Amino acid sequence: MxxxxxxxxxxxxxxxxxxxxxxxxxxxxxxxxxxxxxxxxxxxxxxxxxxxxxxxxxxxxxxxxxxxxxxxxxxxxxxxxxxxxxxxxxxxxxxxxxxxxxxxxxxxxxxxxxxxxxxxxxxxxxxxxxxxxxxxxxxxxxxxxxxxxxxxxxxxxxxxxxxxxxxxxxxxxxxxxxxxxxxxxxxxxxxxxxxNPEPEGRSGKSDQGERAGYRQVFADRRFMLVVLGLFVTAIAYIQSSAALPLFVTGSGHTEKVYAALLTVNGFMVIAFEVLLSKWTQRLPIGLPMALGMGILGVGHLLYTGPSPVAMLILATVMWTAGEIIAAPSMMAYPGLVAPSALRARYIAAATVPQHVGYAIGPMVGIAAWHAWGSGVWVLTGACGLVAAGLVLAGTGVSRRPAEDEPEDTPALAATQPTDQPT
CATH class of the missing domain: 1.20.1250.20 (MFS general substrate transporter like domains)
Incomplete structure (x- = not known):
């Protein structure tokens, strides 16, 4: 194809x-x-x-x-x-x-x-x-x-x-x-x-003739910047299940308001993410990732202001927009930039830190809520903005093919060359 x-x-x-x-x-x-x-x-x-x-x-x-x-x-x-x-x-x-x-x-x-x-x-x-x-x-x-x-x-x-x-x-x-x-x-x-046979070309060795392993993945410094950005984003994103319910009820609203915010998030993701991907697909892959993470951070910062229901909905719409802009590109990126012999390892290397972020994020968010109240959103909003900067530093914004893929193959990468072959 x-x-x-x-x-x-x-x-x-x-x-x-x-x-x-x-x-x-x-x-x-x-x-x-x-x-x-x-x-x-x-x-x-x-x-x-x-x-x-x-x-x-x-x-x-x-x-x-x-x-x-x-x-x-x-x-x-x-x-x-x-x-x-x-x-x-x-x-x-x-x-x-x-x-x-x-x-x-x-x-x-x-x-x-x-x-x-x-x-x-x-x-x-x-x-x-x-x-x-x-x-x-x-x-x-x-x-x-x-x-x-x-x-x-x-x-x-x-x-x-x-x-x-x-x-x-x-x-x-x-x-x-x-x-x-x-x-x-x-x-x-x-x-x-x-x-449907698997594509040819994965010899089990890197371009330098070494046996493929995670060491080559970790040596790709610019890719690891993106991975760090994914980790930080996960800490911010998981607050929808950790700090957000405490914040909503602590602001004098009922659990029904929190449920309504989750409904807004779920509806937007299901209704608009695939439709929006038609346009984000056309951009250099680092751009929607960084833009979405930044918008997620801004959405969290909106929670620091007045907290009537309308403002809570606006903030939720904002960070959800960031999610649907960034998430598909975040999933596609690791496999796109990886050499064929390391493709699954690159995907795993990007996935594991996200799971760790989801695991420790609730502890971070709840501790910040008890210490600073609504100031937790300054912390998580900053996480989104920092993640955006890390992704921009790691990906750049121009497209490029993976170094071990010919120009006419499906799996073309979408960032500038990194320090190691990706």
Whole structure:
């Protein structure tokens, strides 16, 4: 598939999407429709008689597994191939998720949950790298916005299915359904992706003849500036679940106002992100990333002013606009700038710090709220602005091909050359 001379439309991108990419997008939707483990693990364990402390230990193990899963998955994908990494990840996730129903004590539960978290995330670098390699350069951002849409739709509709399962079945059924959907995606990957071979060219060695590894990724200093920006952005973004509810109720509003703000955010992301990607796709990839992060920061700073409901909505609309401008490009960027032998590792290297930011962000935001009140938004707003500066420094704003890709391949990078081959 070669890029057209004109800017592609959203409908044309969907219609001409590679078959493998289509399967990966639909698989992402299915998995997120039944991604019950994170939300219901603690309730399930306490219902089984585990204490709150024991449930917290198991949940912590799950989160640690999810953070490390991207790194493990990136290495596995680059070494063994995308298809094998996806199949292995989904099969292991199915087994471990189902096994959680039968754990006898907290330590076995922590071991199984940690493994389930790791394998559940391990497929992502392979899937995203494959999407990059099979999608023309002028359609990358649109396709990744569609991937984000499947995630958001899945996480929005999924809880409805969970409620029905809990009403008519049990927590056990909830986890079994989660396991079955993972297994189903693994089977689909085994059967349907066999006719869509992975692109050639990943020899397992870097351009210098060294065995491919994370050392080469970390040596790319400008890419690591972008990764740092992604980490800082994650700390700011997660405040919608941490500092924002405390701020809203602390300003004299009810929980309904906070729920309304989340509704505004969810509606805007689902309704406008794919549509907007048609235009952000045309920009140098660093520009929408930096612009969106900066707008997110400005939105947080608006919370420092008067706090009537109208102002809260305005601030939420502002930072949500930043999210939908930046997020698809943030997903596309690592795979675009990576050498083919390191593509999944680059994606993992960008993903892990974001997960860490999401993990520590609530602690940072809640501590700042208790210390400074609404001053927390000065801190998180500054995070957005700093992230924008880091991304601009790391990417520049002009397009360039990945150094190991020929000019006419789909996977063309979109920034100036970095210190190391990317």
């Amino acid at each position: 070669t890029p057209s001379s004109e800017h592609p439309t959203i409908l044309a991108t969907l219609r001409e999407m590679n078959g493998t990419v289509r399967i990966l997008v639909l698989g992402n939707l299915v998995i997120n429709l039944a991604a019950f483990l994170n939300a219901f693990l603690v309730l399930f364990l306490t219902d089984k008689g585990f204490s709150a402390w024991e449930s917290g230990v198991v949940l912590t193990a799950l989160m640690i597994g999810r953070i490390s899963g991207s790194a493990a998955g990136g290495a596995a994908a680059d070494r063994f191939g995308y298809r094998r990494a996806i199949i292995g990840s989904m099969a292991a996730t199915a087994v471990l998720t189902a096994a959680l129903v039968h754990v006898p004590n907290v330590w076995v539960g922590a071991l199984v949950a940690g493994g389930a978290g790791l394998t559940a995330q391990a497929y992502r670098p392979a899937a995203l790298a494959w999407v990059v390699e099979l999608t023309p350069k002028d359609r990358q951002v649109i396709v990744f916005s569609v991937l984000r849409l499947t995630f958001n739709v899945g996480t929005t509709v999924g809880p409805v299915g969970a409620a029905l399962l809990l009403a008519y079945a049990s927590y056990d059924a909830l986890f079994y359904v989660d396991a079955v959907t993972s297994l189903a995606f693994g089977v689909i990957a085994y059967v349907a992706l066999r006719s």
